[in-house]
Amino acid sequence: MAREDITKQVNAILAEEFEVDPTLFTPDANVKDTLSLDSLSLVDLVAIIQQTYKIKIPATDLREIQTFDNLYDYIESHFGQNG
Numbered sequence: 001m002a003r004e005d006i007t008k009q010v011n012a013i014l015a016e017e018f019e020v021d022p023t024l025f026t027p028d029a030n031v032k033d034t035l036s037l038d039s040l041s042l043v044d045l046v047a048i049i050q051q052t053y054k055i056k057i058p059a060t061d062l063r064e065i066q067t068f069d070n071l072y073d074y075i076e077s078h079f080g081q082n083g
Helices: 003-018 039-053 068-078
Strands: none
Touching (some): 003 068, 039 068
16 A cells, blocks of 8 residues: 555544544644544554554554654555564
């Protein structure tokens, strides 16, 4: 899946799920701050990404995902890898 497709799809999903204006999703914006995530909604975010892209995001990797760019990179590098 192309990076542009991932970006568009992730932004659309997150905008709808968290009711946030997708124009706020800039590559260097902080995911947690932009989406106003608490620990419970962070779990929702992980579940949505894991279900949509059939990837697993371990807690250790989640700590590394700070910005939207990090999130897109993670999905792009793990998409298509089962497990």
